[in-house]
């Protein structure tokens with residue numbers, strides 16, 4: 064599942080954007096949607112990887128049994144989305160570069176599976192080193 068999110072992150076990088084990807088799966092592993100951070104591409108500060116995948120999934124009757132997969136731990140904004148719609152499982156590629164709302168989700172009883180992926184770390188850290196100002200804008204640091 065993480066490979067789908069990584070492929071999205073690479074797509075975003077190729078477009079000149081922040082390389083963070085996400086995907087939403089059913090519990091049986093069926094892919095519903097995927098997306099990536101499009102903030103730079105679309106000039107839309109709300110277009111994070113998770114929100115892009117979420118919008119592309121369209122309306123779902125319930126999110127309880129869906130799995131949100133993302134290459135990076137969700138920020139506060141995306142943590143709110145997970146909480147609001149009731150996802151119970153979130154798979155993160157890594158949470159070392161950015162911890163986001165992992166602890167908060169765990170306190171809420173969300174099952175957070177951290178894959179500690181070296182590929183995800185390398186991908187994002189390369190971008191941050193090259194474009195620190197874009198990264199800081201992404202996580203709301205000024």
Ligand SMILES: [Zn+2]
Nearest residue numbers: 111138140141
């Ligand atoms: Zn986010």
